[in-house]
Amino acid sequence: MAGLCGSFKACHCCTARIGPSVLDCDTAMLATEAARALRAGADYLHLDVMDGNFVPAISFGANVIGKLRAHHPKVFFDCHMMVAKPEEQVEQVAQAKAIHPDTKKNLLQFTFHIETTKSRGKTQEVIDLVKQNGMLVGLALNPATPVEHVLPYLDQVDMALVMTVVPGKGGQSFMVDMMEKVRHVRAKYPEKDIEVDGGVKVHTVDEAAKAGANMIVSGTGVYKVEDMALAISTMKRSVELYGNGLTEDKLSPLRYDKETFWISKAWDLGNDPT
Numbered sequence: 001m002a003g004l005c006g007s008f009k010a011c012h013c014c015t016a017r018i019g020p021s022v023l024d025c026d027t028a029m030l031a032t033e034a035a036r037a038l039r040a041g042a043d044y045l046h047l048d049v050m051d052g053n054f055v056p057a058i059s060f061g062a063n064v065i066g067k068l069r070a071h072h073p074k075v076f077f078d079c080h081m082m083v084a085k086p087e088e089q090v091e092q093v094a095q096a097k098a099i100h101p102d103t104k105k106n107l108l109q110f111t112f113h114i115e116t117t118k119s120r121g122k123t124q125e126v127i128d129l130v131k132q133n134g135m136l137v138g139l140a141l142n143p144a145t146p147v148e149h150v151l152p153y154l155d156q157v158d159m160a161l162v163m164t165v166v167p168g169k170g171g172q173s174f175m176v177d178m179m180e181k182v183r184h185v186r187a188k189y190p191e192k193d194i195e196v197d198g199g200v201k202v203h204t205v206d207e208a209a210k211a212g213a214n215m216i217v218s219g220t221g222v223y224k225v226e227d228m229a230l231a232i233s234t235m236k237r238s239v240e241l242y243g244n245g246l247t248e249d250k251l252s253p254l255r256y257d258k259e260t261f262w263i264s265k266a267w268d269l270g271n272d273p274t
C-alpha cells in the first residue's frame, strides 16, 4: 500500500526527530528535565539561548550548555541562538562539542538567525566560523523574514529553522501561514533537515509534517501536557506518515508515560539511553 505523503508533495527521506525545547521546563533542574524528555522518546534537545537583546528575555548561555553536556554526552544538542551577535558565542558554545561513540555523528549544532547577520554582511562569516569550530550549522528565520533571505546559504548549512512564532517565549500560537516557507525549502531541498519551532503540539504538528518539516521543536507541547511520551510519539508518527510516507503499520509505536516508568527503571540499572 502506498504511503500518504505523495498527496502532500512534501515526501522526503529525512529522519523524523522530535526535540523538546527546554525553555518552559523546570530549568533549575535542567539535566533531570532533559533526561525526562529523552526517556519519553525525545530524539534531541533544543536549547534556547536568549540574550535580552535579539529577544527581550534572557534564558541561559554557553556555560549551561557545557554543563548539560556532561550529563548527556550522547545527545544531539540544537543550540538555538537568539542572540544579536552570534559570532561572539561560537567558541564558547563549541566547548560542548561531542561525537557519538557508535554512530560517529556530530552532536552539536549552532543555529543562528539570519536577521542578526544579513544587515551586517556577516552571514557567510558566521557559517564559516561555526564550521571551523567543528559544529553543524543551522540557519533560522523569523516569521517576518522572507524565505528568499536564507535561500542563498542553504547549500552550506545543515538545517533550516522556520520559526512558527515570533521568537521570545514559549506557549504562543502556531503560525500556519509559515508552512509556505517550509514547502518552498522542502521542494528545493528534499534531503535537508527542516525544523519548525513555536506552537507545535499534537494538534498542529500535522500541518508542519505535511509541509515537509522533519525536525519538530515543541516546548509546552511536551513539558506542559499530561503524557509526555504520548505527545512525543504522536508528533513523530505525524512526520513519518505525512513526510516519509510510511503506512500505519510501519510507524513508530505510540508510547505512554507508564512505559517511561519502566524505561527509567532500565536506565537506573545501567542501560542509559541518554
Ligand SMILES: O=C(CO)[C@@H](O)[C@H](O)COP(=O)(O)O
Residues within 6 Å of the ligand: 021, 023, 024, 046, 048, 080, 165, 166, 167, 168, 169, 170, 171, 172, 197, 198, 199, 200, 217, 218, 219, 220, 221
Ligand atoms: O524559540 C522558542 C521561542 O522563542 C521556542 O523554542 C519555544 O520555546 C517553543 O515553545 P512552544 O511554542 O512549543 O511552547
